[in-house]
Amino acid sequence: MTPRLRQTRQWLLPAALLVAWQLAATAQEGPSILPSPVEIGQTLLETLVSGRLPADALHTFAAAIASWVICLLIGIPLGMALGSAERLRVALSLFIELLRPLPAVALIPLAILVFGFSWQTEITVTVFASVWPLILASRSGIERMHPRILEVVSTLHLRRWHALRCVITPAAFRQILVGAKLSFSLCLVVSVVAEMVGNPAGLGWGLVSAQEAMRASETFAYLFAIGILGVCANCALDFAVKHLFPGLAQGN
Amino acid sequence: MTVFQDYGNALLPWRTVRGNVALGIEEQVSGAALDDRIDAALAMVGLQQAAREYPAKLSGGMQQRLQIARALALQPKVLLMDEPFGALDAMTKAKLQDQLRHIQASTGTTIVFITHDVDEAVYLGDRVILLAGSPGRIASELRSALPATRDQISTKEMPEYLHARHELLERLHGAAR
Numbered sequence: 001m002t003p004r005l006r007q008t009r010q011w012l013l014p015a016a017l018l019v020a021w022q023l024a025a026t027a028q029e030g031p032s033i034l035p036s037p038v039e040i041g042q043t044l045l046e047t048l049v050s051g052r053l054p055a056d057a058l059h060t061f062a063a064a065i066a067s068w069v070i071c072l073l074i075g076i077p078l079g080m081a082l083g084s085a086e087r088l089r090v091a092l093s094l095f096i097e098l099l100r101p102l103p104a105v106a107l108i109p110l111a112i113l114v115f116g117f118s119w120q121t122e123i124t125v126t127v128f129a130s131v132w133p134l135i136l137a138s139r140s141g142i143e144r145m146h147p148r149i150l151e152v153v154s155t156l157h158l159r160r161w162h163a164l165r166c167v168i169t170p171a172a173f174r175q176i177l178v179g180a181k182l183s184f185s186l187c188l189v190v191s192v193v194a195e196m197v198g199n200p201a202g203l204g205w206g207l208v209s210a211q212e213a214m215r216a217s218e219t220f221a222y223l224f225a226i227g228i229l230g231v232c233a234n235c236a237l238d239f240a241v242k243h244l245f246p247g248l249a250q251g252n
Numbered sequence: 253m254t255v256f257q258d259y260g261n262a263l264l265p266w267r268t269v270r271g272n273v274a275l276g277i278e279e280q281v282s283g284a285a286l287d288d289r290i291d292a293a294l295a296m297v298g299l300q301q302a303a304r305e306y307p308a309k310l311s312g313g314m315q316q317r318l319q320i321a322r323a324l325a326l327q328p329k330v331l332l333m334d335e336p337f338g339a340l341d342a343m344t345k346a347k348l349q350d351q352l353r354h355i356q357a358s359t360g361t362t363i364v365f366i367t368h369d370v371d372e373a374v375y376l377g378d379r380v381i382l383l384a385g386s387p388g389r390i391a392s393e394l395r396s397a398l399p400a401t402r403d404q405i406s407t408k409e410m411p412e413y414l415h416a417r418h419e420l421l422e423r424l425h426g427a428a429r
Contacts, residue, residue, distance in 0.1 A: 148261035155254040156276035156326070166275065170266050 035217035044221040052206070053221070057229055060195065060202035063119065064187040064233070067126035071183050075131045076176060079138025083172075096135070104129030104190055108198045122191055122199035130186035137179025141172030177241065184237055188230050203229065253328035257335040259315040263307040269294070269318055270303045276326045293325035296355050313344035317351070324355065330362045337372070346404050349376055353402060370424065374416045375402060382423055392423050 018037050025036030035043075047053035082089050104125055111121040149171050153163040169176075195204025203226050210218035256262045263272050273290045281289060294300050297317040307315055316336060323331055337345045353376065356363055367373050373380045377396055384391035397412040407413055 146261045148256060148258060151254070151256070152262050156322075158276070159279060162279050167264065170264070
């Protein structure tokens with residue numbers, strides 16, 4: 001199968017569903033519960049032009065990025081430390097195992113009590129939910145490193161900081177990257193959830209207010225916008241990784 | 253300064269050949285001096301052509317030469333080589349043996365070379381030390397009567413070579429008994 005044909009086939013099912021949806025929506029009688037894709041497209045365009053949707057998307061995106069940066073700053077050093085220091089691992093493992101299964105959403109009421117309905121609530125909950133994969137990936141990146149790498153570090157008499165920067169971190173980098181990507185997708189998802197209940201702003205809040213106002217086509221429009229934002233953000237991340245770390249394709 | 257047998261795990265795959273050689277000395281020297289040290293080390297093992305490649309692109313023999321170059325860049329007084337040619341094919345091995353003798357002659361570095369191959373020990377060594385285990389201890393020592401310049405074909409036909417080889421094998425079997 002040629003790549004082009006394959007691409008066309010991938011679009012067949014979504015296109016067919018859209019057409020079926022449009023037909024079903026126009027065929028229904030009485031007050032419309034199910035808006036047609038055309039109506040949704042119009043609403044999407046309107047909210048885009050009015051500037052409401054872009055502003056909401058920007059808020060959600062900014063919150064997700066801010067949370068992600070905090071996750072990187074906490075998760076990578078903590079995970080790497082856990083991977084290299086047996087004593088730290090023993091001291092913290094029970095604590096981590098107790099906290100980790102706690103659903104992040106369950107933390108929202110507590111965060112609201114402390115921070116109110118605010119961006120602090122959103123960031124706190126998002127970070128709490130999204131930092132785990134980074135900690136675990138960074139830790140296993142260190143643990144799975146070939147022992148020979150450490151012998152090379154000691155036989156070359158590398159200083160600690162130099163070894164950490166030039167040998168150990170790059171050696172664990174692939175694993176850390178996997179964790180960072182997972183954490184990024186989680187950040188997007190959880191910020192939307194937190195906006196729906198904990199911080200009246202952004203796409204999550206837009207979605208809830210559209211639903212509360214019984215504006216079906218606007219609800220769908222926000223839903224699409226969230227989906228598109230997720231896809232675009234993940235593509236942008238893949239692109240950035242590819243161009244920032246070209247050496248990653250080498251070896252292993 | 254140690255050269256390991258498993259060159260694949262000892263090299264940094266995300267660094268080029270130059271970057272790998274630089275690893276041990278980049279904190280101490282920089283700029284043109286660093287370049288000179290790297291060039292000199294690469295020249296000693298004949299890897300100048302591959303300087304910009306990544307290790308994954310190199311053959312096993314070249315990767316091991318790279319590891320040797322990285323060690324040489326530190327200008328060590330003693331080089332400990334732990335079965336460095338054990339994983340290489342016979343042809344590459346012979347070539348690297350000659351190169352190693354040459355490097356030793358030009359740098360004056362003391363090389364402690366660990367091998368299980370009696371022929372390799374006799375051919376390379378100025379002194380051959382036979383170890384017995386365990387616990388590891390020196391069982392006996394043999395001083396080489398071979399000339400300093402060695403050749404894969406003619407040296408191995410010399411009576412001194414054959415004698416040393418015979419002697420060593422006999423002691424080895426004696427130690428095993």
